[in-house]
Amino acid sequence: MSRGSVVVLGVDGYLGWATALHLSAHGHQVLGIDSLVRRRWDRECGTRSLIPIRSMPQRIKLWQKLTGRTIAWQRLDLCNAAAVTEMVRQVRPAALIHFAEQRSAPFSMIDRPHAVMTQVNNLVGTLNLLFALRDHAPNAHLIKLGTMGEYGTPNIDIEEGFLTISHNGRQDRLPFPMQPGSFYHLSKLHDSHNIQFAGRVWGLRATDLHQGVVYGSQTDEVAIHPGLATRFDYDAIWGTVLNRFCVQAALGLPLTVYGKGGQTRGFLDIRDTVACVRLALDNPPAQGEYRVFNQFTEQFSVKALAGKVREARAAHGLETEIVHLANPRVEREAHYYNAKHQKLLDLGLQPHLLGDTLIESVIELVQRYAGRVDPVELEQPNVDWRRGGTAGWTKPLPRPVVVMSGARRERRAAAAERLRAGIDQRR
Amino acid sequence: MSRGSVVVLGVDGYLGWATALHLSAHGHQVLGIDSLVRRRWDRECGTRSLIPIRSMPQRIKLWQKLTGRTIAWQRLDLCNAAAVTEMVRQVRPAALIHFAEQRSAPFSMIDRPHAVMTQVNNLVGTLNLLFALRDHAPNAHLIKLGTMGEYGTPNIDIEEGFLTISHNGRQDRLPFPMQPGSFYHLSKLHDSHNIQFAGRVWGLRATDLHQGVVYGSQTDEVAIHPGLATRFDYDAIWGTVLNRFCVQAALGLPLTVYGKGGQTRGFLDIRDTVACVRLALDNPPAQGEYRVFNQFTEQFSVKALAGKVREARAAHGLETEIVHLANPRVEREAHYYNAKHQKLLDLGLQPHLLGDTLIESVIELVQRYAGRVDPVELEQPNVDWRRGGTAGWTKPLPRPVVVMSGARRERRAAAAERLRAGIDQRR
Numbered sequence: 001m002s003r004g005s006v007v008v009l010g011v012d013g014y015l016g017w018a019t020a021l022h023l024s025a026h027g028h029q030v031l032g033i034d035s036l037v038r039r040r041w042d043r044e045c046g047t048r049s050l051i052p053i054r055s056m057p058q059r060i061k062l063w064q065k066l067t068g069r070t071i072a073w074q075r076l077d078l079c080n081a082a083a084v085t086e087m088v089r090q091v092r093p094a095a096l097i098h099f100a101e102q103r104s105a106p107f108s109m110i111d112r113p114h115a116v117m118t119q120v121n122n123l124v125g126t127l128n129l130l131f132a133l134r135d136h137a138p139n140a141h142l143i144k145l146g147t148m149g150e151y152g153t154p155n156i157d158i159e160e161g162f163l164t165i166s167h168n169g170r171q172d173r174l175p176f177p178m179q180p181g182s183f184y185h186l187s188k189l190h191d192s193h194n195i196q197f198a199g200r201v202w203g204l205r206a207t208d209l210h211q212g213v214v215y216g217s218q219t220d221e222v223a224i225h226p227g228l229a230t231r232f233d234y235d236a237i238w239g240t241v242l243n244r245f246c247v248q249a250a251l252g253l254p255l256t257v258y259g260k261g262g263q264t265r266g267f268l269d270i271r272d273t274v275a276c277v278r279l280a281l282d283n284p285p286a287q288g289e290y291r292v293f294n295q296f297t298e299q300f301s302v303k304a305l306a307g308k309v310r311e312a313r314a315a316h317g318l319e320t321e322i323v324h325l326a327n328p329r330v331e332r333e334a335h336y337y338n339a340k341h342q343k344l345l346d347l348g349l350q351p352h353l354l355g356d357t358l359i360e361s362v363i364e365l366v367q368r369y370a371g372r373v374d375p376v377e378l379e380q381p382n383v384d385w386r387r388g389g390t391a392g393w394t395k396p397l398p399r400p401v402v403v404m405s406g407a408r409r410e411r412r413a414a415a416a417e418r419l420r421a422g423i424d425q426r427r
Numbered sequence: 428m429s430r431g432s433v434v435v436l437g438v439d440g441y442l443g444w445a446t447a448l449h450l451s452a453h454g455h456q457v458l459g460i461d462s463l464v465r466r467r468w469d470r471e472c473g474t475r476s477l478i479p480i481r482s483m484p485q486r487i488k489l490w491q492k493l494t495g496r497t498i499a500w501q502r503l504d505l506c507n508a509a510a511v512t513e514m515v516r517q518v519r520p521a522a523l524i525h526f527a528e529q530r531s532a533p534f535s536m537i538d539r540p541h542a543v544m545t546q547v548n549n550l551v552g553t554l555n556l557l558f559a560l561r562d563h564a565p566n567a568h569l570i571k572l573g574t575m576g577e578y579g580t581p582n583i584d585i586e587e588g589f590l591t592i593s594h595n596g597r598q599d600r601l602p603f604p605m606q607p608g609s610f611y612h613l614s615k616l617h618d619s620h621n622i623q624f625a626g627r628v629w630g631l632r633a634t635d636l637h638q639g640v641v642y643g644s645q646t647d648e649v650a651i652h653p654g655l656a657t658r659f660d661y662d663a664i665w666g667t668v669l670n671r672f673c674v675q676a677a678l679g680l681p682l683t684v685y686g687k688g689g690q691t692r693g694f695l696d697i698r699d700t701v702a703c704v705r706l707a708l709d710n711p712p713a714q715g716e717y718r719v720f721n722q723f724t725e726q727f728s729v730k731a732l733a734g735k736v737r738e739a740r741a742a743h744g745l746e747t748e749i750v751h752l753a754n755p756r757v758e759r760e761a762h763y764y765n766a767k768h769q770k771l772l773d774l775g776l777q778p779h780l781l782g783d784t785l786i787e788s789v790i791e792l793v794q795r796y797a798g799r800v801d802p803v804e805l806e807q808p809n810v811d812w813r814r815g816g817t818a819g820w821t822k823p824l825p826r827p828v829v830v831m832s833g834a835r836r837e838r839r840a841a842a843a844e845r846l847r848a849g850i851d852q853r854r
Binding site: 201 | 592593620
């Protein structure tokens with residue numbers, strides 16, 4: 001079966017890599033693109049994937065060896081307009097899956113340079129892509145990773161992108177009013193508006209996937225071989241909350257809930273992420289259409305999520321403590337939340353709902369790599385929405401998140417000591 | 428009376444300069460800031476203000492000589508974060524009026540570099556300012572020039588920034604859904620979201636003035652002396668529509684309406700712009716509050732506006748032709764439009780409504796400078812929303828808006844010839 005080629009932008013990331021494998025496994029001709037900047041940001045933050053990941057050439061070579069399928073690979077920064085234009089002109093892709101953005105809310109809140117970099121990086125990359133599509137692939141389907149965080153937490157039901165509003169006896173279907181909660185989330189909203197506009201004036205077609213918080217790491221394809229692993233982040237900058245809880249549970253540490261924990265969000269299994277992208281790809285919108293899918297399967301409060309992890313552990317006779325930390329974010333900690341997520345179900349999504357089995361399997365995976373856990377990363381969130389980011393929550397510094405230094409190594413050793421002592425006490 | 432100092436950002440522009448004079452005349456201690464980039468963009472586009480304007484030092488010196496009042500002046504680019512931070516740290520202003528953005532929709536639609544530059548310039552400048560305020564002047568009142576164009580043309584009444592929405596039996600007051608119509612208008616919307624967020628997390632206070640289309644050039648202060656003139660643009664890139672119609676009428680040329688002319692927008696006299704800014708300044712929002720004022724006094728369709736100019740001329744026995752050009756923009760040409768603009772009236776705004784006298788006075792002003800009119804600029808719009816900008820509406824070029832070249836000078840001479848012939852015929 002010959003299909004047009006699909007470009008996965010941000011292929012070196014947590015979801016980009018898993019998506020590329022999934023689409024390749026389903027017969028799509030995939031070109032993976034990445035600037036590899038995420039690995040540089042790891043070095044800046046002193047963070048790393050819990051699960052070791054191979055280099056792009058190694059991963060692709062292994063995929064080919066194991067499956068006979070080829071994923072093309074090109075190192076390219078979306079902010080390099082000439083290179084983006086040339087890539088689109090040469091490839092003329094049928095579709096592009098766009099993960100290639102700075103995707104951490106805390107990273108964007110560290111300080112001014114990180115906020116500016118996040119918004120400029122994300123907006124310029126997407127604008128470069130939109131112009132390249134206008135000029136060289138106007139029929140291509142742009143599948144853009146947005147976030148449920150664009151909506152914020154309104155006191156009304158959240159619809160999928162648009163809302164029919166009646167006001168003073170008149171009616172219109174309008175973009176859903178948005179209230180994002182970080183400079184990162186704002187960058188995704190800015191993108192959404194730019195993409196919607198490009199659809200209107202240039203007739204481009206796009207699917208904006210407003211994705212919830214992803215957990216897990218094992219898709220069917222990733223699970224084939226350890227060398228195909230995708231990254232797994234658990235630290236306070238890059239980790240998503242359930243993955244962090246699983247790491248804490250695996251080490252017998254308390255689960256750390258920010259504030260009251262009533263913050264409710266949409267969640268989904270990484271296996272559903274890759275399936276959703278494929279469903280969007282296989283069911284493209286009309287030319288000129290801008291559509292939004294809310295991409296998650298269940299909603300939980302953070303507190304309820306911690307409770308689920310505790311229950312899964314209790315089934316094995318293990319006790320798990322839940323502690324509440326001062327909330328580093330500015331957000332409602334108790335609020336109404338009811339977000340629709342029907343469109344992907346209508347296209348055939350079969351959700352993997354969160355159960356004890358998944359939680360256990362993630363915890364087992366973590367235990368396999370427990371020696372790689374950096375205990376400093378589990379102590380406290382290190383970026384505060386009001387004051388910015390410093391390792392110690394003290395006064396703002398020019399470059400608060402620091403590359404591993406001697407001092408940091410000492411703190412790390414001390415934290416490891418405390419961690420071991422804590423684990424001993426709990427056992 | 429001692430008041431805290433007020434920083435006018437973008438003081439070299441059409442409205443920035445008039446506002447600085449107005450606030451200075453009303454006893455405010457004003458610091459004017461500008462990068463002077465607008466004068467560079469004029470050189471790039473081959474455009475210029477119809478009314479000659481003096482350099483910043485000359486204008487300020489003249490203002491002091493005529494009134495005894497001092498306006499401080501500093502050349503500074505808002506995209507220079509260190510300089511912005513240092514300025515805010517040293518001045519600790521009571522308020523800042525932020526005009527310092529790329530403010531032309533056609534300029535932003537020329538090509539990718541102009542779109543990217545517009546969004547990056549506007550967002551980064553505003554982000555730099557927000558962080559500087561957080562760190563060094565958290566009580567300052569930020570008065571930001573936004574645009575009515577953020578709303579687009581919804582089929583419901585436009586409220587001032589927020590809308591109470593009932594949906595599935597629940598209710599919330601949410602940001603009004605926005606549908607901007609150019610990369611420039613989008614940049615203003617992105618700013619609005621960033622500023623609103625900064626209010627929520629850092630407790631900053633801001634007034635977002637969603638301004639309509641401004642016309643006229645003579646405020647009480649500008650009118651004191653020709654050397655105090657503010658710029659007056661009539662070309663297709665920088666000119667606002669009524670000012671352009673007045674130039675066309677003054678030269679006996681047809682008024683050029685884009686498309687059907689049913690496009691309806693809010694309009695206001697430049698004297699009301701400066702009054703609105705002063706009213707916002709004198710009535711600051713609470714700490715942490717983000718508020719929106721719709722800043723215009725009347726709404727007209729472009730067609731109706733052309734009709735008003737024609738009527739004003741007819742009163743003097745002069746005939747004015749109205750021609751419809753293919754619309755270079757992508758916008759609804761017949762639509763519902765009813766935008767609220769009550770809040771500034773409630774604060775005491777006394778509107779200068781559009782009458783024949785104003786139109787006549789603008790036309791008289793234009794006639795004084797008729798020799799400076801560049802006829803090429805009145806021929807055709809030179810930026811198309813679908814294809815981007817070229818002088819000749821042909822295929823996209825790398826740098827479509829060109830600095831005056833030999834070829835352009837020849838075209839200009841030929842156009843001047845046609846113009847003279849046309850004027851002769853009409854007289």
